[in-house]
Amino acid sequence: MLKMTDVKKVFRTDLVETHALKDFNLQVGEGDFVAVTGPSGSGKTTFLNIAGLLETFDGGTYELDGQDVSNLNDKHRSQLRNEKIGFIFQGFNLIPDLNLFDNVDVPLRYRGFNSAERKKRIENSLEMVGLAQRMKHLPSQLSGGQQQRVAIARALAGEPRFLLADEPTGNLDTKMANSVMELLKTINDAGTTIIMVTHDADLAKQARRNIYVRDGQVSEL
Amino acid sequence: MFNYYIKLAFKSFKRNPILSLLMVTAIALGIGASMTTITVNYLMSANPIPHKSEQLFHIQVDSWDPNNPFNDDDDALPNQLTWTDATNLTHAKKALRQSAMSMSGAIIEPQGSESKPFEASIRLAYTDFFAMFDVPFLYGGPWDNNSDSNREQVVVLSKRTNESVFGGENSIGKDIVIAGRHFQVVGVIDTWEVMPKFYDVNNGPFNETEELFMPFSLKEDLELPNWGNNSCWKSPDGEGYAAFLRSECINTQMWVELPNAQAEADYLDFLNNYVRSQKELGRFPRPLHNRLNDVMEWMERQEVVEEDAKMMMWLSFMFLLVCLLNTIGLLLAKFTGKSSEIGLRLAVGASKADVFKQHIVETACIGLVGGVAGLGLTLVGLQGIKSLYGDFVDDLATLDASMIVVALVIALVSSIAAGLYPTWRACNISPASQLKNQ
Numbered sequence: 001m002l003k004m005t006d007v008k009k010v011f012r013t014d015l016v017e018t019h020a021l022k023d024f025n026l027q028v029g030e031g032d033f034v035a036v037t038g039p040s041g042s043g044k045t046t047f048l049n050i051a052g053l054l055e056t057f058d059g060g061t062y063e064l065d066g067q068d069v070s071n072l073n074d075k076h077r078s079q080l081r082n083e084k085i086g087f088i089f090q091g092f093n094l095i096p097d098l099n100l101f102d103n104v105d106v107p108l109r110y111r112g113f114n115s116a117e118r119k120k121r122i123e124n125s126l127e128m129v130g131l132a133q134r135m136k137h138l139p140s141q142l143s144g145g146q147q148q149r150v151a152i153a154r155a156l157a158g159e160p161r162f163l164l165a166d167e168p169t170g171n172l173d174t175k176m177a178n179s180v181m182e183l184l185k186t187i188n189d190a191g192t193t194i195i196m197v198t199h200d201a202d203l204a205k206q207a208r209r210n211i212y213v214r215d216g217q218v219s220e221l
Numbered sequence: 222m223f224n225y226y227i228k229l230a231f232k233s234f235k236r237n238p239i240l241s242l243l244m245v246t247a248i249a250l251g252i253g254a255s256m257t258t259i260t261v262n263y264l265m266s267a268n269p270i271p272h273k274s275e276q277l278f279h280i281q282v283d284s285w286d287p288n289n290p291f292n293d294d295d296d297a298l299p300n301q302l303t304w305t306d307a308t309n310l311t312h313a314k315k316a317l318r319q320s321a322m323s324m325s326g327a328i329i330e331p332q333g334s335e336s337k338p339f340e341a342s343i344r345l346a347y348t349d350f351f352a353m354f355d356v357p358f359l360y361g362g363p364w365d366n367n368s369d370s371n372r373e374q375v376v377v378l379s380k381r382t383n384e385s386v387f388g389g390e391n392s393i394g395k396d397i398v399i400a401g402r403h404f405q406v407v408g409v410i411d412t413w414e415v416m417p418k419f420y421d422v423n424n425g426p427f428n429e430t431e432e433l434f435m436p437f438s439l440k441e442d443l444e445l446p447n448w449g450n451n452s453c454w455k456s457p458d459g460e461g462y463a464a465f466l467r468s469e470c471i472n473t474q475m476w477v478e479l480p481n482a483q484a485e486a487d488y489l490d491f492l493n494n495y496v497r498s499q500k501e502l503g504r505f506p507r508p509l510h511n512r513l514n515d516v517m518e519w520m521e522r523q524e525v526v527e528e529d530a531k532m533m534m535w536l537s538f539m540f541l542l543v544c545l546l547n548t549i550g551l552l553l554a555k556f557t558g559k560s561s562e563i564g565l566r567l568a569v570g571a572s573k574a575d576v577f578k579q580h581i582v583e584t585a586c587i588g589l590v591g592g593v594a595g596l597g598l599t600l601v602g603l604q605g606i607k608s609l610y611g612d613f614v615d616d617l618a619t620l621d622a623s624m625i626v627v628a629l630v631i632a633l634v635s636s637i638a639a640g641l642y643p644t645w646r647a648c649n650i651s652p653a654s655q656l657k658n659q
Contacts, residue, residue: 049653054568075572082570089656093565097236107569109225154569166656 001065001193002028002051002162008059009046009216020046022216024060028195030161033188035207036197043216044197045166051195052085052164053077065161082110086155086192090167092147094139094154100126101135104154111158125153129183145176152183156192163187165196169203181206222575226582233583234590237555244551245591248636251544252595256628257602258534260620263627265427265526269415270354273478274516277353278485279420280475281514282306282496286454287506298512300423300523301450304440304466306499307473311347311437315491316477317484318349321437323473324424325445327400329433331386341382341399341432342448344421345440351377351408353478354420359383361393361408368407369436377408377434399433400443410434419516421474422523424449440466447472469504479513489513541631545639548587552643556580563647564655576648581640588636592629596620599628 009021020043028034038044049055050062053069062069065084069077086107087093094103101122108118126132129149131142139147148168155163165184169177181203188194188208196207204210210221234241268274281298284306285291291299302310307321325343350356351363360383364375376397383392383406392406417426439445444462450472457468479485492511499505514522556563563576571579599620 045653052568054653054656055651075574078567078570078572078575081568087568087656091656093561093568093656095562095565097232106566109222110566110570110572110575158570 001030002026002195003063004047004051004060005062006060007050007057007062009043009050009055009057020216021050021057024216024218026211026218028193031188031191031193033185033194033208034196035204035210036195036213037199037201037204037210037221038213042213044213046216047213047218048164048166048195048197051162052087053081078110082107082158084161086158086160086163088148088151088155088163088165088168090170092139092144092151092171094147094150096139099136099138100131100142100150100153103139103150104135104157107154107158121157121159122153125157126150128156129153143176144172145179148172148176148180149183152180152187156187161193163192163194165194167197167199169198169200177203222578223582226579227586229579230583230586233555233559234586237558240551240555240558241587244548244555244587245594247544247547247551248588248591248632249594249598251541251635252592252628252632253598253602255534255537255541255631256595256599256620256624257606258530258537259627260599260603260624261606262526262530262534263624264416264619265530266520267416268517269417269419270516273355276478276480277516278477278479278488278513279516279519280310280477280492281512282492282505283507283510284469284471284505285507289454290507298510299452299471301452301471302473302475303469303471304473306495307475308437310475310477310492310495313491313495316488317480318353318478319476320347320350320353321473321475322346322350322420323437323440324421324431324448325440326448327433327443327445329382329386330398330401332396332398336385339385343399343433343435343445344431345435345437345445347437349478350434350476351410353476354415356413357411359409359411360391361406364407364436369438372436372438372442374402374404374439375407375436376404377410378406379410379430379432379434380412382432383409399435400445402443404435417520417525419520419525420476421449422520422525423474426520426523426525477513485513541635545635548636548639549642552584552640553646556643556647559647560650560655563650564652567650567652568656573648577644580644580647581637584636584640584644585633588632588640589629591636592632595632596625596628 004024004026007021007024011018011020024047036044036047050057064080069080104122104125105118108121123132126135129152131146131149131153139150142150169180172180184194184196185206198204212219212221270277280302282302283298284303285299291297311319311321323345325345326340327343328338329341330338347369348363348366359380363377364373368375376399378392383389386397387395392409395406397404397406413430418428451470453468453470455469457464457470477488479488489511493509496505496509496511566576603620
């Protein structure tokens with residue numbers, strides 16, 4: 001359901017040309033939980049950004065759910081991101097002056113759901129992460145772990161097929177990190193495909209599949 | 222989504238209140254300055270009688286000095302008529318309606334009331350004046366043709382004069398002493414403030430309507446003083462008031478109502494023939510040159526909107542532009558501060574168009590708030606003009622409904638224009654870089 005073939009990504013400045021991905025090949029099946037590890041600057045985040053349609057690529061092909069996404073315009077790319085992909089970031093990326101309800105509401109607003117449908121989905125996803133009682137709180141009133149749970153609720157509210165997580169436990173202590181990891185495994189067990197970039201080898205081991213990225217190329221572990 | 226964008230705009234306003242306030246202030250200052258001058262220009266150049274301004278004509282005939290034109294402009298004609306010509310032309314009755322007119326003043330002595338005598342301005346005119354200019358009446362009506370012919374001492378009061386002298390009650394048929402003579406009140410006009418006062422721009426196009434109206438023919442009998450410009454190219458033949466009236470001095474306005482183009486052409490023919498007949502009497506030594514000006518032509522020819530006012534308006538537009546340039550800078554700073562939120566919205570499914578719409582709505586909200594604040598500053602500016610120039614600009618320094626709409630539209634359009642570049646930048650940020658940097 002995610003298939004990258006010989007994908008290339010080059011970052012250019014006036015002086016330097018950096019090959020972030022070189023002939024990157026990867027296939028991820030439905031329901032998989034893939035942990036991506038590798039040293040800093042190896043291309044993990046670039047891979048995740050391309051997978052999430054946040055960045056374009058310079059060569060090769062990328063099929064998402066059987067659809068070639070190489071030449072999609074902004075409207076179609078944003079529609080695909082909205083409907084099929086959920087994001088979790090290391091820094092949570094919650095909007096500070098929106099309460100939890102409104103934060104989870106953000107992707108749903110661009111989906112065109114009516115208010116009743118949005119309310120139902122927001123309440124369900126906050127319930128799933130254990131924060132339904134605090135939906136009127138602001139992010140600043142929560143711990144880091146709780147904020148990441150809100151970010152997960154936001155990613156899940158649209159019921160995406162893919163969950164892309166970039167160092168989702170990077171800002172959390174071990175206890176909170178484990179709690180978030182347990183939540184991700186539960187989500188994966190429910191059928192959502194997860195690709196998680198991490199530096200934490202122990203967390204990576206908990207995934208169904210581990211891949212290693214080095215110098216812009218991928219290898220299975 | 223529009224309501225959602227409005228909600229986000231006000232969230233954003235609260236998030237950066239100082240930055241938002243600076244933008245609102247910049248727009249308000251620009252709108253306040255430009256709307257103050259636009260309002261003055263608008264009221265100066267407004268059509269005071271739009272439904273028939275093309276049927277009312279001010280008459281100009283060249284009765285001036287054979288050796289020197291009226292002024293340096295080759296096309297210039299005297300801006301008033303002699304009493305003789307205005308009277309002759311009115312009595313000829315060649316137009317649908319016609320009236321010679323001039324301004325004067327006299328002392329009113331209220332009878333049996335506690336009010337003290339006071340000086341009142343008078344419009345001397347023929348009965349057609351009222352129908353020609355659609356003057357509204359509160360009580361009674363204009364005097365009739367016989368009153369004009371027989372020089373009857375009848376008077377029409379302004380609403381304010383009627384309130385001063387008769388306490389605002391129906392005063393038709395009552396006696397009033399003006400210039401030591403007894404007059405009978407035949408009418409009281411309702412509120413009537415034409416702006417500009419097109420029928421007599423010589424005496425100030427922004428002055429108030431006169432307090433009394435009486436038959437023009439009484440000017441001679443009562444030897445009423447002439448208020449306003451009186452220009453002469455040669456001295457009167459003789460002494461006294463009668464000689465002054467029959468001199469070549471110009472001090473009288475003349476308006477006619479001509480319902481169509483044919484009537485206009487016919488009247489110009491009549492006017493030319495009149496001047497030719499006067500030439501045979503030894504008058505009108507200059508070449509034949511007469512003109513009919515409709516209301517707007519007349520105001521333009523008389524430069525009712527002064528060049529200074531136009532220049533002020535353009536300078537205020539430049540000031541608005543400077544304020545908008547500042548707003549662009551502030552918007553760039555504000556939207557740059559929102560980069561991570563914009564990156565997030567793009568990541569979770571907002572298209573660039575969605576982000577663009579959200580931020581244009583936010584900019585428009587800032588513009589509208591700035592526009593409302595600008596209206597407040599406009600009122601302050603207009604008060605400043607009143608205190609600077611005095612009571613005679615009272616009616617010019619007024620903000621009407623259409624000007625309020627114009628202010629809000631200018632605020633909206635200019636703020637959206639100012640927001641285009643910052644918004645375009647906002648929706649072109651790279652979400653990947655913003656999300657990683659959070």
